[in-house]
Amino acid sequence: MSWLDRDEQQRRDRFLYGGARQRFTLCRAALRSVLCRELDCRNEHLAFEASEHNKPSATVRGRPAPISFNVSHSGRHGLIALAPGGRVGVDVEERVPHPNLDELIAAVMGPNERSELAAAPRPRRLHLFFNLWTMKEALSKAHGMGLSMDVARFEIPQAMREGSASGCFRFADTPDVAWRLHNISTEEFAAAVAHSPDRQ
Numbered sequence: 001m002s003w004l005d006r007d008e009q010q011r012r013d014r015f016l017y018g019g020a021r022q023r024f025t026l027c028r029a030a031l032r033s034v035l036c037r038e039l040d041c042r043n044e045h046l047a048f049e050a051s052e053h054n055k056p057s058a059t060v061r062g063r064p065a066p067i068s069f070n071v072s073h074s075g076r077h078g079l080i081a082l083a084p085g086g087r088v089g090v091d092v093e094e095r096v097p098h099p100n101l102d103e104l105i106a107a108v109m110g111p112n113e114r115s116e117l118a119a120a121p122r123p124r125r126l127h128l129f130f131n132l133w134t135m136k137e138a139l140s141k142a143h144g145m146g147l148s149m150d151v152a153r154f155e156i157p158q159a160m161r162e163g164s165a166s167g168c169f170r171f172a173d174t175p176d177v178a179w180r181l182h183n184i185s186t187e188e189f190a191a192a193v194a195h196s197p198d199r200q
C-alpha cells in the first residue's frame, strides 16, 4: 500500500469491496515494481498520466518514460505487458459463465465471428467467445480508445479464429499500422496481447 501515490491511494479508497480494493493495490504495486526495475528508477520518481481515453502511461521525474505498458485484471488474475516502445494492450478474463452470452455476442462480434460462435456447441461457445473478446479488447486497449471503440466493426484474423496463437492485424482506417496479436489463453483464463512499434 505504501508504494501507491496519493492519487492511487484515493482511487483505492473509493473501491466499495475489499477484494476489488486489494486487487487494485496489488496490481498497481506489481506494475510499479516492474516499471522501477525496467526503468532503473525509484518508486517515488515514478508517476502515471492518462490519455484522453484514460490509457495510463509512465513518467519518471515528470518526463515521459521510454517504455510502453498496459494492465488488465479479472478476478484473481492480473496481467502486465511491457514493450520498449510503440503501443501495447492486454486483456485477461476469467472464464466465468455469462447470463446473457448471446446478447453480448450480438453486440460485440462481427458477422463471421457471430456465425462461427452460433455454430459452436454451448460450452465451447463460451470458451471461443472469451478468446475472441480478449483479443478484441487487447487491440482496442493497445490502440488507446479502449471500449469507446466499436469492437463489432472489426474481426479477429481468420487463422487466429481457427486456433493460431499469433497473427497480424490492421484496423481498416489505419491500414499502414500493423499490430502483432498473441492469444496467450489457457483453459482457466482467456488472455491476449497486442503490440505495434508505431506510436501513432
Ligand SMILES: CC(C)(COP(=O)(O)OP(=O)(O)OC[C@H]1O[C@@H](n2cnc3c(N)ncnc32)[C@H](O)[C@@H]1OP(=O)(O)O)[C@@H](O)C(=O)NCCC(=O)NCCS
Pocket (backbone or CB within 6 Å): 024, 027, 052, 053, 054, 055, 056, 070, 071, 072, 073, 074, 089, 090, 091, 092, 137, 140, 141, 142, 144, 145, 146, 147, 148
Ligand atoms: C479500459 C477499459 C477497456 C477497461 O476494461 P476492463 O475489462 O474493465 O478492465 P481491464 O482490467 O482489462 O483494464 C483496466 C486497465 O486498463 C488500463 N486502461 C484504462 N483505460 C484504458 C484505455 N483507454 N486504453 C488502454 N488501457 C486502459 C488501466 O491501466 C486499467 O487498470 P487500472 O485502472 O487498475 O490501472 C474500459 O474501461 C474503457 O474502454 N475505458 C475507456 C473509456 C473512455 O474512453 N473514457 C473516456 C474518458 S472518461
